[in-house]
Amino acid sequence: MAVQLDFQTFIEGLRAPGMPLIAPDRFAEALHLRQQELAQLARVHRTTVADAPANARLQQYMRDALRVLSAASETGGERAHAIDWYRNAPIPEFEHRTAEQLVSAGKADAVISYLLSTGGGSTG
Numbered sequence: 085m086a087v088q089l090d091f092q093t094f095i096e097g098l099r100a101p102g103m104p105l106i107a108p109d110r111f112a113e114a115l116h117l118r119q120q121e122l123a124q125l126a127r128v129h130r131t132t133v134a135d136a137p138a139n140a141r142l143q144q145y146m147r148d149a150l151r152v153l154s155a156a157s158e159t160g161g162e163r164a165h166a167i168d169w170y171r172n173a174p175i176p177e178f179e180h181r182t183a184e185q186l187v188s189a190g191k192a193d194a195v196i197s198y199l200l201s202t203g204g205g206s207t208g
Contacts, residue, residue, distance in 0.1 A: 091157045106146040108133045125188040148192035155196045159203035
């Protein structure tokens with residue numbers, strides 16, 4: 085329960101002030117990304133992050149990333165550990181791609197299913 089509250093607070097800190105959007109600059113900072121890297125992961129033009137933060141594709145990528153990070157936090161504990169896993173840990177069941185690469189490819193649901201299966205004692 086405490087992990088969920090901590091993660092909810094984290095998500096609220098990523099919101100654009102006075103708007104129901106994720107602020108790309110806050111998201112990038114929290115995940116230790118440059119804005120150009122965020123644009124590449126979201127598959128948008130490099131200027132979209134700063135010039136069109138409400139872009140549907142950009143917002144969808146960030147929401148999907150947060151869903152995966154939430155699931156990773158629930159199974160692994162600390163947010164910092166979940167972010168490190170998300171960005172850096174190759175997943176053998178997905179051809180050794182990272183969760184970050186998989187979310188960029190539109191496979192957030194598959195990563196969440198993987199986390200749920202491994203969290204329940206399965207191997208994926």
